[in-house]
Amino acid sequence: xxxxxxxxxxxxxxxxxxxxxxxxxxxxxxxxxxxxxxxxxxxxxxxxxxxxxxxxxxxxxxxxxxxxxxxxxxxxxxxxxxxxxxxxxxxxxxxxxxxxxxxxxxxxxxxxxxxxxxxxxxxxxxxxxxxxxxxxxxxxxxxxxxxxxxxxxxxxxxxxxxxxxxxxxxxxxxxxxxxxxxxxxxxxxxxxxxxxxxxxxxxxxxxxxxxxxxxxxxxxxxxxxxxxxxxxxxxxxxxxxxxxxxxxxxxxxxxxxxxxxxxxxxxxxxxxxxxxxxxxxxxxxxxxxxxxxxxxxxxxxxxxxxxxxxxxxxxxxxxxxxxxxxxxxxxxxxxxxxxxxxxxxxxxxxxxxxxxxxxxxxxxxxxxxxxxxxxxxxxxxxxxxxxxxxxxxxxxxxxxxxxxxxxxxxxxxxxxxxxxxxxxxxxxxxxxxxxxxxxxxxxxxxxxxxxxxxxxxxxxxxxxxxxxxxxxxxxxxxxxxxxxxxxxxxxxxxxxxxxxxxxxxxxxxxxxxxxxxxxxxxxxxxxxxxxxxxxxxxxxxxxxxxxxxxxxxxxxxxxxxxxxxxxxxxxxxxxxxxxxxxxxxxxxxxxxxxxxxxxxxxxxxxxxxxxxxxxxxxxxxxxxxxxxxxxxxxxxxxxxxxxxxxxxxxxxxxxxxxxxx
Numbered sequence: 001x002x003x004x005x006x007x008x009x010x011x012x013x014x015x016x017x018x019x020x021x022x023x024x025x026x027x028x029x030x031x032x033x034x035x036x037x038x039x040x041x042x043x044x045x046x047x048x049x050x051x052x053x054x055x056x057x058x059x060x061x062x063x064x065x066x067x068x069x070x071x072x073x074x075x076x077x078x079x080x081x082x083x084x085x086x087x088x089x090x091x092x093x094x095x096x097x098x099x100x101x102x103x104x105x106x107x108x109x110x111x112x113x114x115x116x117x118x119x120x121x122x123x124x125x126x127x128x129x130x131x132x133x134x135x136x137x138x139x140x141x142x143x144x145x146x147x148x149x150x151x152x153x154x155x156x157x158x159x160x161x162x163x164x165x166x167x168x169x170x171x172x173x174x175x176x177x178x179x180x181x182x183x184x185x186x187x188x189x190x191x192x193x194x195x196x197x198x199x200x201x202x203x204x205x206x207x208x209x210x211x212x213x214x215x216x217x218x219x220x221x222x223x224x225x226x227x228x229x230x231x232x233x234x235x236x237x238x239x240x241x242x243x244x245x246x247x248x249x250x251x252x253x254x255x256x257x258x259x260x261x262x263x264x265x266x267x268x269x270x271x272x273x274x275x276x277x278x279x280x281x282x283x284x285x286x287x288x289x290x291x292x293x294x295x296x297x298x299x300x301x302x303x304x305x306x307x308x309x310x311x312x313x314x315x316x317x318x319x320x321x322x323x324x325x326x327x328x329x330x331x332x333x334x335x336x337x338x339x340x341x342x343x344x345x346x347x348x349x350x351x352x353x354x355x356x357x358x359x360x361x362x363x364x365x366x367x368x369x370x371x372x373x374x375x376x377x378x379x380x381x382x383x384x385x386x387x388x389x390x391x392x393x394x395x396x397x398x399x400x401x402x403x404x405x406x407x408x409x410x411x412x413x414x415x416x417x418x419x420x421x422x423x424x425x426x427x428x429x430x431x432x433x434x435x436x437x438x439x440x441x442x443x444x445x446x447x448x449x450x451x452x453x454x455x456x457x458x459x460x461x462x463x464x465x466x467x468x469x470x471x472x473x474x475x476x477x478x479x480x481x482x483x484x485x486x487x488x489x490x491x492x493x494x495x496x497x498x499x500x501x502x503x504x505x506x507x508x509x510x511x512x513x514x515x516x517x518x519x520x521x522x523x524x525x526x527x528x529x530x531x532x533x534x535x536x537x538x539x540x541x542x543x544x545x546x547x548x549x550x551x552x553x554x555x556x557x558x559x560x561x562x563x564x565x566x567x568x569x570x571x572x573x574x575x576x577x578x579x580x581x582x583x584x585x586x587x588x589x590x591x592x593x594x595x596x597x598x599x600x601x602x603x604x605x606x607x608x609x610x611x612x613x614x615x616x617x618x619x620x621x622x623x624x625x626x627x628x629x630x631x632x633x634x635x636x637x638x639x640x641x642x643x644x645x646x647x648x649x650x651x652x653x654x655x656x657x658x659x660x661x
Contacts, residue, residue: 033097074086120184129170131171158355161179184235232288260286267281359391363558368610376400417462417463417464430482462495513532518582543567547566561593562595615646
């Protein structure tokens, strides 16, 4: 009998009016139900559920107590034979089993959304909610509740909210109302299992009012924006009805703007019935105004368009001077940034910056783009006096990565060779794609078949192959697809412009700049590895201050217990890494501990040098290699592990499968 109960075997559940069982205990009971009348020994159960005999006996005691609350069946134990389930009343037994099936099925559905359900109750409450209320409402044990509350704590942290507990009172979510609404919008409205518009009153009514008011003011708006505004108002009404208001007076730059008038008219139609204070009403109007402005097309406002364009052009000039990367010809990047920047400004002003769950992965994957985006946000702060969140920086990183992929980083055009089984007439699309990606970097593309030996590898700057099964050519040949995608782009780009072998990367590491030992904190390890670098590479003493200044802006934690501190812009005359390996982990920021600290400095006035980041980010993401290194840490072992990681980028066919992961 499969009751479809819980996903986690140790999760506690309460069937209304019944005692609590875990999934494993229910599984044991289910086994006895299916095999009723048959004795099963403790040893057999232990083998079946992969647990100890002692655990079996403890579980059986709980299951037996559970069965005692039913009169239709009983667990009978006979020494030397084991335990069996005996049915005392067939008709009553079938009814009891059917009730249990329905209740457990209902419970299993609820468990999928337990965290959001508990959080919703806490969000809606105006005071503390007791532990008893939560366990009884959701039919869960205290241990299951604590598990859900721990998940809620983690989730709330992303929105600057806190779950607080007070003895004899219970639990409450504390923080700004605007942050609570952001959390609700992201985790309830965007949850596929949630009725998106079961937030307040009739949504069609809200939608019609929104559409009518925008039409009245002849305000051009698309369908998606109307839906977003409708969802915003629905959530506002739910919160106001529960007694939750925007507490602080929000900044409003344009009280006479069309957007402000629209917001006033829409909310007046709905909020007047709640008789809320004028201050709260004004705050809600201001928030809706900022939300509408956050959807604004920057091209609608000539003044705004000029201001944004001027800022982006100035920023590109600064970026060129700092990073040796010229985005100035990239008109599409300018447009993307302009379209993103205007809503971003209004999101910051309204305190509703976007949350990005992929931020750590973006930071790992595109470290150069991330640093450029970080520098760009410093320019935003200087020009507009606004602080951009780390999650918003990660979104900007994607735009700058797009820009990096479409600009020329090299100085001379390359000759490339492609070994392929394609007929000459079939290479048109492949040639077109590569030349589209690298219009100024490739002077010549030559195609040959795999059975052609009549070529000299030294005649070409890079060699590629589309034949993944060929064992004929080895060494510096990069495998690409017949229909190349973004992964192929990265490989071609690196082959043309980047480092050409593992030694060119490994030589950036020196044992003179290697530290292994214990430190008390982050400041101490930074001081050690910076001093090693200053001495080895004859750097100015300000290098340490440059590193610390970059660290204060945002954490350099990259993942897998690795931090990569670095100057925000190129500082040294050559690229190098100063390495620190710690016997015991130390706290790097409030969320992460580290065991490896790689201080990376990229040389000045060499755009290709930035591609060093690619190899470091690839290495950081290889958890298996890092764990092998931690077993026997040394400088030699580190370089061996790093070489293995690098070979997957440089060698073929040994590492060709990495291209398809």
